[in-house]
Amino acid sequence: MQCPRTPSRISDSLHHRLNSYALAASAAGVGVLALTQPAEAKIVYTHVHKSIGPNQTIPLDLNHDGTVDFRLKDIYYTSQFVSHIGMLSAVPAVHANEIEGSSKAWHYASALRAGVSIGPKGPFKTGARLMARVFSDTGAQRDLSSCGTGPWSKAMNRYLGLKFLIKGKVHFGWARLNVGCSGLDVVGTLTGYAYETVPNKPIIAGKTHGQDVITLQPASLGHLARGASAIPIWRGEQ
Secondary structure (H helix, E strand, C coil): CCCCCCCCCCCHHHHHHHHHHHHHHHHCCCCHHHCCCHHHCCEEEEEEEEEECCCEEEEECCCCCCCCCEEEEEEEECCCCCCEEEEEEEEECCCCCEEEECCCHHHEECCECCCCEECCCCCEECCCEEEEEEEECCCCCCCCEEEEECCCCCEEEEEEEEEEEECCEEEEEEEEEEEEEECCEEEEEEEEEEEECCCCCCEECCCCCCCCEEEECHHHHHHHHHCHHHHHHCCCCC
16 A cells, blocks of 8 residues: 655745735634644745836746756847847756756747646657747848747746755646747736645646645735635635
8 A cells, every 4th residue: 555645844934925914814714723724735826017128037846945946038039140139938947947848840849738737757858948939030031030939939828837856855837828929029017926825736727626725826915914705715625
């Protein structure tokens, strides 16, 4: 009989933040027992809304331990062959971290749909993964242009499959984005990300509700002291 896996210890910084929620709840007269206990969490979901455009980078710290796990990089450049190239890529910030995707041309990152299982059987790859690109040629092939190629070129609510380490143990997570092109640039919006606290356990892309989910909204942390109205920004969804 296999011994059941136990959740990895949630980072000290995340514990501190969750304890702050409980203190705010007490100050507002809200029973702490009404809040889902952090120790029971299996998925930590962070709701965000961050736009990314040319020459911008968004860091992803999936488990809120102060260490960047991945970066979303949007770049553009010119060359002697092509007048303009814009690209959005997902890049591991730590060498051991990996992104689900193809090793075929351009090393694309997979644009997963909600409900897909992200776990040990996934085709994870090391190194940067291209999501989408656009280009325009004003040289020898003046009519050659593209408004978005790649699996993320016209993506709405698609998911990056992510594999990363916490204290040397493998965990899985995802990042949800909308991506498209604006003129000759790739633009996108990061709308959320999550990770599974149990090592080696798959996570379902887009799962943000349930008793095993804690929801965070980092931009609202400063409002906790305002009382009960701040409490619903995190909870295990019922």
